Amino acid sequence: MNIDIEQYLAILKKEVKNYQVPVVDLIAVQTKDPFKVLVATILSARTKDEVTAKASERLFKKAGTVEKLAELDEKALQKMIYPVGFYKNKAKYLAALPGKMAADFDSVVPDTMEGLLSLPGVGRKTANLVLAQAFGVPAICVDTHVHRIMNIWGYVTTRTPEQTEMALRKILPEKYWIPVNSLLVAFGQGTCRPVGPHCDRCVLVKTCPQIGVTSRKLKQKRKNKNVLRLVSWNVNGLRAIFKKGFIDIVRDMAPDVLGLQEIKAMVSQLPESLQNLDGYHSYFYSAKRKGYSGVASYSRQEPENVIKGIGDSRFDDEGRVLTLEFNNYFFINCYFPNSKNDLSRLDFKHDFNVLLQKFAEDLASKKSVVICGDYNVAHKEIDLANPKQNRKNAGFTPEECAWMDSFTDAGWIDSFRMKNQEKDQYSWWSYRSRARERNIGWRIDYHCVDKNSGKRIVDADIFQHIPGSDHCPVVLDFLC
Numbered sequence: 001m002n003i004d005i006e007q008y009l010a011i012l013k014k015e016v017k018n019y020q021v022p023v024v025d026l027i028a029v030q031t032k033d034p035f036k037v038l039v040a041t042i043l044s045a046r047t048k049d050e051v052t053a054k055a056s057e058r059l060f061k062k063a064g065t066v067e068k069l070a071e072l073d074e075k076a077l078q079k080m081i082y083p084v085g086f087y088k089n090k091a092k093y094l095a096a097l098p099g100k101m102a103a104d105f106d107s108v109v110p111d112t113m114e115g116l117l118s119l120p121g122v123g124r125k126t127a128n129l130v131l132a133q134a135f136g137v138p139a140i141c142v143d144t145h146v147h148r149i150m151n152i153w154g155y156v157t158t159r160t161p162e163q164t165e166m167a168l169r170k171i172l173p174e175k176y177w178i179p180v181n182s183l184l185v186a187f188g189q190g191t192c193r194p195v196g197p198h199c200d201r202c203v204l205v206k207t208c209p210q211i212g213v214t215s216r217k218l219k220q221k222r223k224n225k226n227v228l229r230l231v232s233w234n235v236n237g238l239r240a241i242f243k244k245g246f247i248d249i250v251r252d253m254a255p256d257v258l259g260l261q262e263i264k265a266m267v268s269q270l271p272e273s274l275q276n277l278d279g280y281h282s283y284f285y286s287a288k289r290k291g292y293s294g295v296a297s298y299s300r301q302e303p304e305n306v307i308k309g310i311g312d313s314r315f316d317d318e319g320r321v322l323t324l325e326f327n328n329y330f331f332i333n334c335y336f337p338n339s340k341n342d343l344s345r346l347d348f349k350h351d352f353n354v355l356l357q358k359f360a361e362d363l364a365s366k367k368s369v370v371i372c373g374d375y376n377v378a379h380k381e382i383d384l385a386n387p388k389q390n391r392k393n394a395g396f397t398p399e400e401c402a403w404m405d406s407f408t409d410a411g412w413i414d415s416f417r418m419k420n421q422e423k424d425q426y427s428w429w430s431y432r433s434r435a436r437e438r439n440i441g442w443r444i445d446y447h448c449v450d451k452n453s454g455k456r457i458v459d460a461d462i463f464q465h466i467p468g469s470d471h472c473p474v475v476l477d478f479l480c
């Protein structure tokens with residue numbers, strides 16, 4: 001912890017004056033109404049500020065008080081707040097809010113952590129923000145930006161936002177508890193961005209320790225024009241993630257080739273800007289069943305050839321494999337089947353794995369092969385947070401791990417593990433129990449490379465900080 005935090009925050013106070021004010025702060029300043037701050041904070045989780053602002057406006061026109069909110073049912077709320085992230089869950093919380101507040105708090109927003117945490121849809125982050133912004137109570141709201149930037153500065157060394165909050169409560173002078181969130185959210189959205197922070201124009205660049213700023217490091221390596229950035233991401237619904245800033249995120253990651261899994265859409269259902277992503281050649285392989293599975297690949301360079309499927313309708317009908325052929329490598333974008341909670345698809349998945357491996361090995365006899373995608377298996381104990389409890393669960397059964405063993409024994413290289421042996425490196429988190437916040441995750445997304453192409457692996461990374469899906473993007477920098 002070598003930085004001078006007082007100096008840093010004073011510099012940022014001046015710096016962000018002209019930045020966009022985070023939406024919840026704006027509502028707090030404009031309304032000074034704890035109810036509206038609470039509702040806007042619930043809406044803002046995992047949602048872009050512009051979307052939160054519009055949804056709050058629509059909602060407050062009809063329901064500016066808790067009594068008015070009680071008149072709306074869940075369906076009406078869903079319609080009103082759509083397309084905020086997780087709008088169905090949030091509508092459920094909002095529908096339950098008036099009843100809970102009436103029963104326990106005389107329909108007044110409570111001004112204690114304990115009271116706020118008892119409300120539907122309110123976690124520590126929301127409670128802290130409401131305490132700070134609506135009541136002026138010293139509370140530290142640690143969202144992804146605060147957590148990330150405090151770690152980049154080395155002011156704390158923590159794994160989760162919750163740990164960051166606890167660490168900051170001990171070392172951050174109390175006068176900064178309330179303003180630190182707005183400062184770092186504005187700064188994190190404007191300059192110290194999650195992907196590719198703009199260190200080049202940052203007021204702190206001379207002294208910032210830049211700890212773990214991997215995307216910048218990867219970007220520097222990419223200055224070598226002979227290195228390609230390949231990115232794989234299970235987006236869990238391309239139409240859904242589009243509304244959460246997908247195009248901006250792609251622009252920041254700047255992939256040369258991007259493989260997406262679980263697009264859950266036919267091409268005709270996608271907006272034009274996704275059908276033809278600016279600057280990329282776009283390819284889709286959707287499942288026959290609507291709203292299920294499907295893969296898409298975007299490439300800056302036009303491939304020489306595109307192969308859809310692996311020649312077996314059991315798998316191809318589910319839109320699982322899309323291959324782009326370039327002059328000196330194949331890029332296989334693959335969504336491996338899930339063996340399902342009751343393991344009823346274990347055999348189906350094994351058949352797929354065997355066929356996919358054969359398909360890839362045939363291609364590897366001609367030139368390099370990269371198989372990117374959601375493999376739906378955590379290979380070893382280091383690849384998930386709770387290996388003992390999950391030994392019999394889908395994604396970590398002995399059978400699935402045995403196939404992954406045989407796959408790597410055959411020479412396929414897990415590029416991430418070639419470069420990184422650290423624990424707690426995950427690419428998927430359950431939506432339940434705040435698993436992502438607590439980093440209780442699994443590493444099930446990979447770039448694997450054929451046995452003769454290991455020397456082309458320049459670097460590999462997991463962009464855990466990128467929201468929008470229950471998976472995050474995984475990255476391979478690959479020599480041309």
Ligand code: SF4
Nearest residue numbers: 192197199202205208
């Ligand atoms: S120098 Fe880079 S990493 Fe450090 S605060 Fe500025 S943008 Fe963030």
